[in-house]
Structure formats: structure tokens, C-alpha cells
Amino acid sequence: MDETQIQQVRRFNRTVTRRIGVLTDDYLGRGRPLSESRLLFEIGREGADLRDLRERLSLDSGYLSRLLRSLEGQGLVTSQRAAGDARVRRAALTKKGLREFDALDKHSQDFAESLLSALSDKQRERMLAAMAEVERLMRASAVTVEPADPAGAEARACLDAYFRELQVRFDAGFDPSRTVSADPEELVPPAGIFVIARLDGQAVGCGALKVRGRKLGEIKRMWVAPAARGLGIAQRLLDALEHQAAGMGLNTLQLDTNRALKEAQALYLRNGYREIPRYNDNPYAHHWFEKKGLPKP
Incomplete structure (x- = not known):
């Protein structure tokens, strides 16, 4: 600035x-x-x-x-x-x-x-459009992203909402017990990290990082509440997880996603992730991505 x-x-x-x-x-x-x-x-x-x-x-x-x-x-x-x-x-x-x-x-x-x-008709249209844009960006600037307890009430509420959405969006439904694990004990340092996005004091998104090797981590549980989408929260969550990963000494991040989650695939591609061959047996995954060379924190 x-x-x-x-x-x-x-x-x-x-x-x-x-x-x-x-x-x-x-x-x-x-x-x-x-x-x-x-x-x-x-x-x-x-x-x-x-x-x-x-x-x-x-x-x-x-x-x-x-x-x-x-x-x-x-x-x-x-x-x-x-x-x-x-x-x-x-x-x-x-x-x-x-x-x-x-x-x-x-x-x-x-x-x-x-x-x-x-104002004239044209001026009114311009002011109302500008007001809507300012309101949206002011809301976006009020979002905070911070590490949180993956076993806490906020985390549980976010994950429950996330799982309910996947159940609706996936062709064959979704059972969290069948997917790759991301249990609370796997998402606390040094094993990993869990972050929550908040707006006006309410949790509106989450994401997790799971350490899988000396220099390797995996992005998990990325979700933003429907009412808060369009504010750049997914990007903020991903940035925060990459920052945490670099701070943990990780150099490579991987993730998998379902073919129904087109917006997630677009997010990863524009952030330098490239599609790679299957690296796990997640029954709900159709695409696997990887990013190498994380910037130093």
C-alpha cells in the first residue's frame, strides 16, 4: 500500500x-x-x-x-x-x-x-453499484484467519457443515469415515494445523494442513460457508496454510479433490498447483494436485 x-x-x-x-x-x-x-x-x-x-x-x-x-x-x-x-x-x-x-x-x-x-438515473446506478462493491470489500477486510483447536466447537460446526455439503454435492454422497483421515490429533503442531476464518465473530470457513513427511504436507478440509463466498476467504485460508507449512519447514504440498468441486480446482490451479497422478486411495477423489517450492515465511 x-x-x-x-x-x-x-x-x-x-x-x-x-x-x-x-x-x-x-x-x-x-x-x-x-x-x-x-x-x-x-x-x-x-x-x-x-x-x-x-x-x-x-x-x-x-x-x-x-x-x-x-x-x-x-x-x-x-x-x-x-x-x-x-x-x-x-x-x-x-x-x-x-x-x-x-x-x-x-x-x-x-x-x-x-x-x-x-442524482440522475445514471449516477444512482453508479453509486448503488459502488456501494455494493464497497460493502462486499469491507466485509472481506473484516475477515480474520487464525489457528484454532480442531476439536473445538467452532471447528466441529464448520466440519459438520462441510460434510453435509459434500453429501449433497458428491454423486455418491459422502461418508467421512471412508475418506483419508484428518482427525483432530493429526491437525495440531507438529503433526499439522487447523485454521478458522471468522467474520463478525462467526466462523465462516476452515482449512487444515496435515504433515505427511519431513518436507511434505497435505491440504485438507477446505470449506467456506455459502453465505460468505465471494469474499476471497478460500484464498485467505490457502495463503494461511501455505504460510504455516513453510514455517514448519515443508517444501511440498499435495491435495485431492472431487470432480464436483470445480471452484476448488480453479483455486489450486491459479495458485501454482499442478495436477499429478493419484497418490492415495481416497474413494471420493478424482483429481490430485501438488505444489513445490513454498516461499519462506
Whole structure:
């Protein structure tokens, strides 16, 4: 990145925050700042658990508590222990809060219309396309990829979703007990590594590296949640696994894949993997790939 790119981001931030009115304590003319208005809107008609609100809005506990106290003081919100689980607190809108929610929703709708109405048809199309692209890339920039416990709850949830998808996509279904092993104990250093991609605090993808020899490793369990596809997460997972492999002193990576997984094959080919003869007896594999000469970490 160069200084010009950084300055463009800063100019964009200044323009947007000024134009949508986040610098005042009267967001959308409702007498409160954006932070309180957004929290009110996120609680919504159905209410929300505080831990979900923290993750969704990336707020620390102390700041969330201060915002809630302010909204409670205005008579808009109540919070109490969730039914059936005393460890969880849940926020809900009062009758007054529901009326304010409706007012905020209308004012937000009116403001969005005012942004668009000042533009020509062509300008509107350009701005909406640009907004969609910025939103997608902002989501992509929020993704983190980190090593994780392959026996943990997040890993198990990812792998269960992965196996369910393979069951649907493979012609003959999928039974994980019949494929090449990648058990939790094989995916912790020095035997291997397991990584998870997270977006807004939720696990949305995973991948694993299994060491098979002094300089040889194998890529396993590459998966991205359907709702998070198109954000470059598979590339991030592969980059992370290659980086980990190089750090372990591996020089060559191999993998196998099913003929139904066309997108996976394209990913590997554009990252320098070449197709090789069969090297294992995985009954679900139709293609085998290899990459030599990993870059040093």
C-alpha cells in the first residue's frame, strides 16, 4: 500500500461520516447519537442477546453497558436474564422503544431516498453499484484467519457443515469415515494445523494442513460457508496454510479433490498447483494436485 491509497480511504471516511450525519448527537433528527440509534435498531422487534449484540456491532462490554443504560434511562429498552439460561442477558424494546424503532426506520428510509433523489438515473446506478462493491470489500477486510483447536466447537460446526455439503454435492454422497483421515490429533503442531476464518465473530470457513513427511504436507478440509463466498476467504485460508507449512519447514504440498468441486480446482490451479497422478486411495477423489517450492515465511 502506498500513501495515496491510505489518503483515499481517509477522505472516503470523512465524506461518508459527514454526509450521513454521524458527527452529531441528533442522528436522523431523533435526539440521540448514531451509536444509540444503531443499538436500538439492532435490538429490533424480537429483542437480542447482549453477547450477540457485542459481536454483531464489535462493541466491548463496558461501552455496550453504557449505551444500554442510556436507552433504559430513556424508557426505550429493558434487559434481563434470558429464560432458561441465567448466564445470558437479553435486551428488548419497550412499547415506547417500538414506537421509536418505527420512527427511526421511517427516517432512515427517507434519508436513503434523499441521497438517491438528488442524482440522475445514471449516477444512482453508479453509486448503488459502488456501494455494493464497497460493502462486499469491507466485509472481506473484516475477515480474520487464525489457528484454532480442531476439536473445538467452532471447528466441529464448520466440519459438520462441510460434510453435509459434500453429501449433497458428491454423486455418491459422502461418508467421512471412508475418506483419508484428518482427525483432530493429526491437525495440531507438529503433526499439522487447523485454521478458522471468522467474520463478525462467526466462523465462516476452515482449512487444515496435515504433515505427511519431513518436507511434505497435505491440504485438507477446505470449506467456506455459502453465505460468505465471494469474499476471497478460500484464498485467505490457502495463503494461511501455505504460510504455516513453510514455517514448519515443508517444501511440498499435495491435495485431492472431487470432480464436483470445480471452484476448488480453479483455486489450486491459479495458485501454482499442478495436477499429478493419484497418490492415495481416497474413494471420493478424482483429481490430485501438488505444489513445490513454498516461499519462506
